Amino acid sequence: MNNIIVSTPVIDRIGKLFGEHGLAKKTVVMFDRTTKELFGEQILSSMESQGFTLQELVVPARETSKSFRTAFSLYGEMIEANVDRGWNLLAVGGGVVGDLGGFIAASYYRGIPVIQLPTTLLAMTDSSIGGKVAINHPLGKNLIGFFHMPKLVLIDPAYLKTLPEREIYGGMAEVVKYGFIADREFFTYLDEHFDRIVAIEEPYATTAIRKSAMIKADVVEKDFREESGLRATLNFGHTFAHGFEKLADYRYIRHGEAVSLGMACALYLSRTLGTITEDELAEGLGLLGRFRFPKGLVKKRFLEQGTEDIIQSMHSDKKKVDSQLRFVILDGIGRAKLLRDALPNDVVARSIEDARAWAATTFTC
CATH class of the missing domain: 1.20.1090.10 (Dehydroquinate synthase-like - alpha domain)
Structure with missing residues (x-):
């Protein structure tokens, strides 16, 4: 599949890759607190230098972030920032951010494009690929979700050095x-x-x-x-x-x-x-x-x-x-x-x- 890119440093090519795949440069960037601390400044500054308009979202780095409560709060931040169907969402992190970001992208305005930028080995090789996105319920994990294929999966093995x-x-x-x-x-x-x-x-x-x-x-x-x-x-x-x-x-x-x-x-x-x-x-x-x-x-x-x-x-x-x-x-x-x-x-x-x-x-x- 030509939408899976394995490259270092992949973020330096993100503007070109978005253009090649028909993606707008209006992007909601979702981090968890750990990935924001480790990679946020580098990723955001690189994207800004490549002409992106950005809206940042940050969630706690834990499984409980995959919830209706968190999603509802993030919808509000996006609405207040005037994010519309012309935007896309870049999920930066492991499986929690990938699942939650994909769930929000699949449901916001009945669906906006999602791009996965996994930073863990598990996400790079599994959860970021395939389009299954979900949140949890107290009675079970990943019970509520969608099939929403990523437009791009951007894999940079260099991120694993921090794990x-x-x-x-x-x-x-x-x-x-x-x-x-x-x-x-x-x-x-x-x-x-x-x-x-x-x-x-x-x-x-x-x-x-x-x-x-x-x-x-x-x-x-x-x-x-x-x-x-x-x-x-x-x-x-x-x-x-x-x-x-x-x-x-x-x-x-x-x-x-x-x-x-x-x-x-x-x-x-x-x-x-x-x-x-x-x-x-x-x-x-x-x-x-x-x-x-x-x-x-x-x-x-x-x-x-x-x-x-x-x-x-x-x-x-x-x-x-x-x-x-x-x-x-x-x-x-x-x-x-x-x-x-x-x-x-x-x-x-x-x-x-x-x-x-x-x-x-x-x-x-």
């Missing part, structure tokens, strides 16, 4: 996911260069980001509204992960951390169902075992949770159909498929318990 290690590993969960579900050769590349990628060494980091972005864009293009089941394969490990996140009140475990553990569960589920071999299970767990977690997180947020509590929490997943959970399993490393039939709880429970036994011996808990 703490925890955020890098969180983003790597989505990167590794693409190797599992779509590209055996990419999985091997990640296994060989894992340490270089998490250290943001070049060209390894940019190669991993570009490949991840292109895999997701290709899947989205083929199944935009998740009708054929192809796009659903992007949720490998996520059904489990959403259960972990809900039990942690969406605060104490990061999305990528939950996905890492969820993929371990999904690997064991694939083995139980006979779609991967013992060797492939070991190979997949070997890569996941290189992730690092904050001290105590695996123990408190995974090992100490009751299996039935996890399964019950998983039922808050917005991707369930007719009250049945949907699982993505591997058909060998590099291929994935969506299970359309419900699974017995004891099969799901076994995959969780097997993954917990592995995690207990793999991570310093």
Whole structure:
């Protein structure tokens, strides 16, 4: 897709890129407080020097910003600034800003263009691509939203130099996911260069980001509204992960951390169902075992949770159909498929318990 640009420094080309994609230079720029502090002055001054008219929005850097209350307040700021349908919105930050900014762009004046400028590894490789934008409800995450494709996704790997290690590993969960579900050769590349990628060494980091972005864009293009089941394969490990996140009140475990553990569960589920071999299970767990977690997180947020509590929490997943959970399993490393039939709880429970036994011996808990 020619609307995904991977370049350093990408902000210096933003005026030219907007012109090439038919975008006006009247732009609402949304930051969270962290990205504003780190990058705001550079981004705003560069855009002003390129002839942009700007309206700035800043939200707290936390998941709770994805709410009706925050959106309603931001609508007011935009209305008072005379932002109309001739404007667009540039979302600068991680998944929270990308989701919230996309939600506001999709709904303001019945839809204005959104441009994503992700600053985290997870956002660069997953959440900024594909057009799913949403806010949360107290009963579940991302339950209220739209399909609203970005006109541009501007990816600058240099922004990752500011990220703490925890955020890098969180983003790597989505990167590794693409190797599992779509590209055996990419999985091997990640296994060989894992340490270089998490250290943001070049060209390894940019190669991993570009490949991840292109895999997701290709899947989205083929199944935009998740009708054929192809796009659903992007949720490998996520059904489990959403259960972990809900039990942690969406605060104490990061999305990528939950996905890492969820993929371990999904690997064991694939083995139980006979779609991967013992060797492939070991190979997949070997890569996941290189992730690092904050001290105590695996123990408190995974090992100490009751299996039935996890399964019950998983039922808050917005991707369930007719009250049945949907699982993505591997058909060998590099291929994935969506299970359309419900699974017995004891099969799901076994995959969780097997993954917990592995995690207990793999991570310093």
